[in-house]
Amino acid sequence: MSPRYIDAQHAVTDLVEGACKRDGMTEDAKLTAYRESIDNIDAALIHMLAERFKITRAVGEYKAAAGLPPADPEREARQVTRLRRLAADARLDEELAEKFLRFIIEEVIRHHERIQRGQP
Amino acid sequence: MSPRYIDAQHAVTDLVEGACKRDGMTEDAKLTAYRESIDNIDAALIHMLAERFKITRAVGEYKAAAGLPPADPEREARQVTRLRRLAADARLDEELAEKFLRFIIEEVIRHHERIQRGQP
Numbered sequence: 001m002s003p004r005y006i007d008a009q010h011a012v013t014d015l016v017e018g019a020c021k022r023d024g025m026t027e028d029a030k031l032t033a034y035r036e037s038i039d040n041i042d043a044a045l046i047h048m049l050a051e052r053f054k055i056t057r058a059v060g061e062y063k064a065a066a067g068l069p070p071a072d073p074e075r076e077a078r079q080v081t082r083l084r085r086l087a088a089d090a091r092l093d094e095e096l097a098e099k100f101l102r103f104i105i106e107e108v109i110r111h112h113e114r115i116q117r118g119q120p
Numbered sequence: 121m122s123p124r125y126i127d128a129q130h131a132v133t134d135l136v137e138g139a140c141k142r143d144g145m146t147e148d149a150k151l152t153a154y155r156e157s158i159d160n161i162d163a164a165l166i167h168m169l170a171e172r173f174k175i176t177r178a179v180g181e182y183k184a185a186a187g188l189p190p191a192d193p194e195r196e197a198r199q200v201t202r203l204r205r206l207a208a209d210a211r212l213d214e215e216l217a218e219k220f221l222r223f224i225i226e227e228v229i230r231h232h233e234r235i236q237r238g239q240p
Binding site for chain 2: 039046052107
């Protein structure tokens with residue numbers, strides 16, 4: 001773990017700890033505060049994923065109509081390289097970012113294959 | 121696939137198709153336009169994930185200090201129920217939302233276990 005990651009994580013800890021002290025929170029309340037932030041972020045992630053799958057569904061229909069294969073390894077390689085770089089800048093573990101993208105792409109290809117078989 | 125999902129996806133397709141016609145784009149340019157939107161969404165997802173993992177790292181340190189176990193099945197069950205509901209509202213496949221959350225939680229637990237073993 002690089003010093004940059006640890007600094008960023010300490011900044012978040014300090015933020016929640018500062019808020020807890022100010023509001024006279026107990027230790028349990030601190031965990032609750034962390035979880036409220038996680039829940040907010042999860043809601044944002046779900047809504048971004050919903051938008052992403054709307055677009056990939058359109059791509060799937062486009063590919064089916066154009067006779068293109070569901071998977072595109074060159075495009076995937078470019079996406080992996082780009083997201084690993086973005087993850088490094090955002091202080092997110094690059095391996096995790098790649099695993100996340102591969103999880104999403106696998107789901108998308110499954111959807112594209114369904115579309116090419118004419119299934120909804 | 122419910123009519124709601126299909127309507128939402130057609131709205132996106134129409135949006136990109138409208139922009140393509142207006143700008144005199146070829147079919148290849150349409151695929152490029154879809155991919156630019158996907159790339160923007162992926163950047164947003166990576167940055168939200170970076171924030172989420174900063175907070176779960178702090179939770180991991182809190183749990184290690186308080187002697188709490190890395191996993192919390194009751195909390196996970198509440199998260200799954202909530203995210204499935206949010207996914208349904210956002211017209212995202214609920215199964216996919218649950219698989220996504222479980223992917224993230226598995227990574228988080230792995231991180232928490234590392235922290236409890238005193239590894240960075």
